Amino acid sequence: xxFDRDAxxxxxxxxSRGFVDLHAHLREPGFEESETIESGARAALRGGFTTxxxxxxxxxxxxxxxxxxxxxxxxxxxxxxxxxxxxxITRGRAGHELADMVELAASGAVLFSDDGSPxxxxxxFRSALEYSRAAGRTISEHPQDLALxxxxxxxxxxxxxALGLTGxxxxxxxxxxxxxxxxxxxxxxxxxxxxxxxxxxxxxVRRAKADGVAVTCEVTPHHLALTDEWVAGSRDLAFxxxxxxxxxxxxxxxxxxxxxxxxxxxxxxxxxxxxxxRACWAGLRDGTIDAIATDHAPHASVRKDVELEAAAxxxxxxxxxVPLLLAGVAAGLAELDTVLAAxxxxxxxxxxxxxxxxxxxxxDPRREWTVTAAELASKSANTPLLGRMVRGRVVMAVVGGEIxxxxxxxxxxxxDEPALR
Amino acid sequence: MTTWTRRHVLSTEDWSRAEIETVLENAHxxxxxxxxxxxxxxxxxxxxxxxxxxxxxxxxxxxFELAAKALSADVVNITATGSSVEKGExxxxxxxxxxxxxxxxxxMRHSAAGAxxxxxxxxxxxxxxxxxxxxxxxxxxxxDAYTLRAKLGDLEGKRIVIVGxxxxxxxxxxxxxxxxxxxxxxxxxxxxTLMPAAWRCGSLPERVRYEPDxxxxxxxxxxxxxxxxxxxxxxxxxxxSLREYARVWGITEARVARMRPEAPxxxxxxxxxxxxxxxxxxxxxxxxxxxQVTNGVAIRMALLYxxxxxxxx
Numbered sequence: 217x218x219f220d221r222d223a224x225x226x227x228x229x230x231x232s233r234g235f236v237d238l239h240a241h242l243r244e245p246g247f248e249e250s251e252t253i254e255s256g257a258r259a260a261l262r263g264g265f266t267t268x269x270x271x272x273x274x275x276x277x278x279x280x281x282x283x284x285x286x287x288x289x290x291x292x293x294x295x296x297x298x299x300x301x302x303x304x305i306t307r308g309r310a311g312h313e314l315a316d317m318v319e320l321a322a323s324g325a326v327l328f329s330d331d332g333s334p335x336x337x338x339x340x341f342r343s344a345l346e347y348s349r350a351a352g353r354t355i356s357e358h359p360q361d362l363a364l365x366x367x368x369x370x371x372x373x374x375x376x377x378a379l380g381l382t383g384x385x386x387x388x389x390x391x392x393x394x395x396x397x398x399x400x401x402x403x404x405x406x407x408x409x410x411x412x413x414x415x416x417x418x419x420x421v422r423r424a425k426a427d428g429v430a431v432t433c434e435v436t437p438h439h440l441a442l443t444d445e446w447v448a449g450s451r452d453l454a455f456x457x458x459x460x461x462x463x464x465x466x467x468x469x470x471x472x473x474x475x476x477x478x479x480x481x482x483x484x485x486x487x488x489x490x491x492x493x494r495a496c497w498a499g500l501r502d503g504t505i506d507a508i509a510t511d512h513a514p515h516a517s518v519r520k521d522v523e524l525e526a527a528a529x530x531x532x533x534x535x536x537x538v539p540l541l542l543a544g545v546a547a548g549l550a551e552l553d554t555v556l557a558a559x560x561x562x563x564x565x566x567x568x569x570x571x572x573x574x575x576x577x578x579x580d581p582r583r584e585w586t587v588t589a590a591e592l593a594s595k596s597a598n599t600p601l602l603g604r605m606v607r608g609r610v611v612m613a614v615v616g617g618e619i620x621x622x623x624x625x626x627x628x629x630x631x632d633e634p635a636l637r
Numbered sequence: 638m639t640t641w642t643r644r645h646v647l648s649t650e651d652w653s654r655a656e657i658e659t660v661l662e663n664a665h666x667x668x669x670x671x672x673x674x675x676x677x678x679x680x681x682x683x684x685x686x687x688x689x690x691x692x693x694x695x696x697x698x699x700x701f702e703l704a705a706k707a708l709s710a711d712v713v714n715i716t717a718t719g720s721s722v723e724k725g726e727x728x729x730x731x732x733x734x735x736x737x738x739x740x741x742x743x744x745m746r747h748s749a750a751g752a753x754x755x756x757x758x759x760x761x762x763x764x765x766x767x768x769x770x771x772x773x774x775x776x777x778x779x780x781d782a783y784t785l786r787a788k789l790g791d792l793e794g795k796r797i798v799i800v801g802x803x804x805x806x807x808x809x810x811x812x813x814x815x816x817x818x819x820x821x822x823x824x825x826x827x828x829x830t831l832m833p834a835a836w837r838c839g840s841l842p843e844r845v846r847y848e849p850d851x852x853x854x855x856x857x858x859x860x861x862x863x864x865x866x867x868x869x870x871x872x873x874x875x876x877x878s879l880r881e882y883a884r885v886w887g888i889t890e891a892r893v894a895r896m897r898p899e900a901p902x903x904x905x906x907x908x909x910x911x912x913x914x915x916x917x918x919x920x921x922x923x924x925x926x927x928x929q930v931t932n933g934v935a936i937r938m939a940l941l942y943x944x945x946x947x948x949x950x
Binding site for chain 2: 372373374376377378379380381383385475476477518521522523524525526
């Protein structure tokens with residue numbers, strides 16, 4: 217039996233088109249101790265994402281048609297979320313020569329990105345933008361001036377000054393974006409900017425869009441909710457005051473400080489200031505930001521259970537996106553429809569694809585649950601939300617009309633009941 | 638005397654004035670022990686203090702070792718060169734070893750800011766941070782406060798100038814977080830490239846200001862603390878040359894003369910004489926640098942006693 221969205225009427229649940237994540241690190245091949253395509257695709261479903269774009273910074277990187285097809289096949293075999301491969305912009309992600317973009321696109325690559333590294337060479341990046349038109353796919357660039365962020369482990373500001381940690385200034389992202397926008401204009405090509413995180417970045421994109429540059433951008437749930445104060449041990453959401461006024465009973469209002477220097481707060485781009493978070497919400501509201509993408513970055517404990525400076529960058533995001541974003545909605549920072557559009561039609565537009573007509577997600581927005589390693593389908597649990605009670609949970613995810621994830625305790629259907637199987 | 642509830646000494650940033658005073662008062666009693674013919678008290682008899690130094694240090698390690706021995710503790714050294722730290726052993730491995738060894742106190746130095754928090758979370762021992770990256774060096778901040786109080790009396794309203802590489806200095810941070818709660822007004826001076834941008838641009842901690850002109854910073858000051866300048870800062874493009882640094886920010890006799898009469902000069906050591914401080918100043922009448930070293934033992938005894946000592950019967 218096919219999914220019947222009217223079956224959930226009157227429960228106060230959210231029924232939405234399935235979410236599309238433009239940015240997930242699935243770690244396979246090469247880092248299977250952190251995540252596999254299968255575990256990542258299952259984590260995606262539990263987070264409401266019925267389509268995920270797998271980033272190519274694997275080992276070896278996804279820079280050949282064979283590697284693209286392998287990701288597609290493993291994604292199909294996982295029988296969970298749809299897995300769309302992102303292929304490298306440059307061969308080996310080395311930033312020296314272009315990958316075979318037309319062939320990669322023909323094999324099924326939906327975007328190009330050297331994510332984790334920017335394409336530093338401006339001439340090569342211009343070529344990539346121009347050549348991407350022949351491939352008919354968009355370039356998703358990771359905007360970062362590597363010289364300005366050298367040795368950096370967190371956002372540069374008052375918090376990094378107090379902690380004695382090397383900072384990554386907002387300007388390192390903004391100056392890279394300024395270059396990328398100029399080159400997109402020059403190339404007359406579409407450009408997508410991954411994980412914008414600063415007020416200045418949002419403003420640059422806003423102006424470029426007004427100037428007619430064919431640019432889109434994404435923001436992560438953690439950059440919409442957490443701040444650099446988290447590195448110093450705070451566990452207050454950036455909008456905790458609005459949230460506690462709007463709903464004093466919300467579980468994320470209850471916050472006790474964590475340990476400073478927690479490696480799970482280390483992410484690139486780094487957690488920014490509350491003012492940056494506000495600017496990201498404003499960008500989401502006015503359409504400057506097209507999509508919410510998780511930048512799900514799982515890491516095995518060996519890379520995170522270390523001192524902050526030695527830790528890998530990254531936060532897992534697929535399964536915690538819904539509660540963080542719903543908290544923002546509860547705090548009045550955006551309408552629910554705005555957030556849902558940024559999780560569905562927004563990213564689909566970036567990909568130049570239609571939304572899958574029979575992909576759906578059902579969310580119980582009142583359901584409270586605690587983020588623990590055991591609760592997460594991801595193989596990794598490197599999130600600073602670990603141990604926190606949150607509100608809002610996916611109870612069903614449907615792919616191509618088939619229910620691929622269901623929390624039967626919630627939906628009330630029994631496993632022997634064929635109607636919802 | 639104020640009650641003491643801390644399990645670890647990781648940074649004085651979140652300490653109350655009363656907690657700082659408690660350490661200083663205890664250090665005073667410890668200084669008395671150190672002045673006796675037999676410099677030994679039984680307060681830590683039967684306790685084990687592990688000195689875990691994953692970054693080279695002689696002064697601080699020896700100071701803690703003397704402090705622990707003066708309190709009759711058993712002392713075990715784990716240094717970077719003598720252990721597996723250099724063979725790629727992770728900090729977590731080391732923590733497990735420390736836990737298995739069963740020390741009562743771990744005194745640790747590490748190049749990574751925050752490493753003592755990592756250890757404190759994962760062991761039953763009390764942890765004393767003896768310097769973590771550019772973050773904190775609380776016993777240095779406390780011994781500087783002790784040394785300045787002995788010379789200047791109450792620090793309320795006293796103008797203390799910290800000169801040098803504040804950006805990379807755990808000493809500067811701990812001095813700020815110890816002296817400011819005691820009422821001192823702190824002026825930071827030094828090259829703009831060696832000052833955290835946020836502090837240069839006005840979002841400074843309470844009771845702290847930035848004055849790039851060291852002469853103006855020193856005019857009428859009550860004390861100056863010169864910071865060690867790492868020679869590699871010039872190579873990293875943060876300074877034109879050490880020679881220029883010495884001329885523009887070095888603590889010379891002429892600069893010392895700008896302060897109030899008898900205003901003292903401190904330095905956490907080891908010094909680069911002729912760069913951040915002139916030899917004539919370092920060994921001159923205003924210098925409290927050797928006093929800092931002596932007081933350091935008393936401060937460290939106080940910390941060990943407060944964390945692990947059994948009250949004298």
